[in-house]
Structures are given as structure tokens and as C-alpha cells.
Amino acid sequence: MDGFDFYHEDYEAMSAEEARTQRERLISDRNEHPEYLVHQAWTALWRSFDIYTDNMSELRALLAAAETDEQLQMELFQNVRAPTVRTAYFRGLDKALHNALAGAMSLVDHTRRHVPENFPDTKFSTGFESKNSIVYEMPESTFLRRFRNYLLHVGHAPFKMTGTLAVKSGDTGTLTVWLVSEELLSVENVWTAPARKFIENHAEGIHLLAVVDAYGQSMLDLYHWVFDQQPVLRPDGLDILNEFTRRINLTMSIGAHDGRNMHEFWEHAARNAEAAREGRPQTDWQDVKPQG
Structure with missing residues (x-):
């Protein structure tokens, strides 16, 4: 492979000092190589994506549990004993909501930095801006962006529950977790016009699971496309990094093993x-x- 000719490959003939020097040079050269820098940027983006998906999965699981788990529904509705389960549920929901919205905003900001820095004026950067703008302009997105500010600067999410309990054999319980639209709209200087319109269009309440599902699916579709571009954009990148790794391993093992x-x-x-x-x-x- 081009670019590696000046490294020694007679590993058994190297002294310990020569091996150490070559290993340090290989690591230094790899760390400064453009393919490594881009790879690190992709790795960081994957990390942001994993944080986002973990948090969104936790949020969705909590919301879905309230709508499907009849034992949980009983605990959320009951008023004859200490509300231990209900208190723990909404504490977890508050945490998951904060984490999911923060992770979503961070992921988008990290991507908007990664793409133009590493792939300026490319079809990839143009495609990302186009696809990201579609998600950005979704009604659910416009609401969630400002709702995050509400949580940061105004107060906790105004939750309410509606539904029925399964009290007889054969009955099916129902429960839905909503955000109280009237309480959200009572706060001035938080909502943009599109966000306010979204709330007004849901005057009876905002079904939080439906919002999470719509936004979450759009984000997954966007980032599946983003990460599918990674091997296409730098087709030789992985081979170059693997060659650095192979030579580093051979140098460390006096030629015995290349890591495969x-x-x-x-x-x-x-x-x-x-x-x-x-x-x-x-x-x-x-x-x-x-x-x-």
C-alpha cells in the first residue's frame, strides 16, 4: 500500500529501541493522517447518535408502558395507598424527557459541524442539508425544540393522564400520557409561531408518545442515510487505518502477530x-x- 514504504518490516532484526521508535512513529503518523481524523469524527458522531437513541428508547419505553401495562396503569391511577410507583414513574419520565431532548439537539448540532468541516461542497453535505431541513420543519420538531427551552427555563412538563382501568375479567385498560396544552400556552416568550400553532392544533392535549414516535422515526431515517454514506465517502480510509494497525501490532509483537x-x-x-x-x-x- 502506498505511503508505507519507509517503515521497516524486518521485525525480528529490530532492537527493542528500534521497535519502540517505529511504533511511536506509526502511532504519531496515524493520528495525524487525514483518514484517521475523519474516522475519529465519524466515531464521535456515532457516539452522539448512540446517546440519542438510548435516551429516546428509554423515553418511548416509559410512555409505551403506561399505555400497555395494565398493572402499571393500576398503580398510576390508584388513590388508596401511597403513590410510590406513580411518583417513581413520573420522576423517570421527567429524566428521560430531559435526556432525550438534550441528546437530540446535541446530535443535530454535532452533525451540522461534522458534515461541512469534513465534506464541504459535496453531494453529501448538500443532501444532508436538504434531508435535515425536512426533519427540522416537521411540526413535531418545531414543538420539541421550543419545549426543551420550556423545560430548561420555565418548569416541569405539565403531564396529565386519561383512560380507564381493567376492573372486570376480559376488560382492557387504557391510559394515555398527555401534555396540557393550556398550561404550555399560558407561558409567553417561549414559543415560536410554528410551535405555538402546533400546540393550538392540539388544544385537548399533546399525546406525547405520538410526538416521540413521529420525530423519532424521522430522525432514524435521516441518520440511517447519514451513516450509510460513511464507507462511500472515504472508500480507502478503512484499508489505510487497518494497515497502520497491522504494522503497529507487528512492531509490538516482533513480527509474530498483526492483529488479525x-x-x-x-x-x-x-x-x-x-x-x-x-x-x-x-x-x-x-x-x-x-x-x-
Whole structure:
């Protein structure tokens, strides 16, 4: 592979100092390589995406549980004993809501920085702006962006519950968690015109699970497209980074192992350790390692 000719490959002939020097140079050169920098940016974006999806999954699970778990519904509605379960449920819902909205805003901001910095004036950057604007202009998105400000600067989410309990055999309980639109609209200087319109269009209350599902699916569709572009945009990037890794591993192991077939390598090491304990001869990895 081009660009690697000046590294030594006669590993067994290297002194410990020469091996250390080459390993440090390989690591330094890799860390400054454009493909590594872009790869790190993608890795950071994946990290932001994982945080967002974990938080959104937790939020959705809580909302869905209230609508489907009849035992939970009984605890949320009951008023004959201490509301331990209800208190814990809404405490968890408050936390999940804060985390999900913060994670969503962070993910979008991180992506809007990543794309133009690493792929300026490309079809990818143009495509992202176009697809992201569709999600951005969704009524649910316009509401959630300002609702996050409401939670940060005004107060807690104004929840309400409606539904019926399954009190007889064969009955099915129903419960829905809503946001109280009237209470949201009572606060001035928080809502943009599109966000206020969304609330006004849901005067009886905002079904939070429906909003989360609509926004969440649009975000998943957007980011599936974003991450599908990663191997296409830098087709040689992974090969270059793998070559750095291969040479670093060979330098560290005096040519014994390049990092591939690690499972087989450690099984071989375990067999050699057992052979040493039993006084049997050991086998060189070079003689047994898989080919290709």
C-alpha cells in the first residue's frame, strides 16, 4: 500500500529501541493522517447518535408502558395507598424527557459541524442539508425544540393522564400520557409561531408518545442515510487505518502477530501455556496461524 514504504518490516532484526521508535512513529503518523481524523469524527458522531437513541428508547419505553401495562396503569391511577410507583414513574419520565431532548439537539448540532468541516461542497453535505431541513420543519420538531427551552427555563412538563382501568375479567385498560396544552400556552416568550400553532392544533392535549414516535422515526431515517454514506465517502480510509494497525501490532509483537485472527491467536497462546505446564514442546504461531 502506498505511503508505507519507509517503515521497516524486518521485525525480528529490530532492537527493542528500534521497535519502540517505529511504533511511536506509526502511532504519531496515524493520528495525524487525514483518514484517521475523519474516522475519529465519524466515531464521535456515532457516539452522539448512540446517546440519542438510548435516551429516546428509554423515553418511548416509559410512555409505551403506561399505555400497555395494565398493572402499571393500576398503580398510576390508584388513590388508596401511597403513590410510590406513580411518583417513581413520573420522576423517570421527567429524566428521560430531559435526556432525550438534550441528546437530540446535541446530535443535530454535532452533525451540522461534522458534515461541512469534513465534506464541504459535496453531494453529501448538500443532501444532508436538504434531508435535515425536512426533519427540522416537521411540526413535531418545531414543538420539541421550543419545549426543551420550556423545560430548561420555565418548569416541569405539565403531564396529565386519561383512560380507564381493567376492573372486570376480559376488560382492557387504557391510559394515555398527555401534555396540557393550556398550561404550555399560558407561558409567553417561549414559543415560536410554528410551535405555538402546533400546540393550538392540539388544544385537548399533546399525546406525547405520538410526538416521540413521529420525530423519532424521522430522525432514524435521516441518520440511517447519514451513516450509510460513511464507507462511500472515504472508500480507502478503512484499508489505510487497518494497515497502520497491522504494522503497529507487528512492531509490538516482533513480527509474530498483526492483529488479525485474534481469537485463534489467544487460543494458540493458551495451548502453549498448557504445554509449558505439562513439559511438552510449544508451537510457534508462525507455523499454525491461518492463511489469508
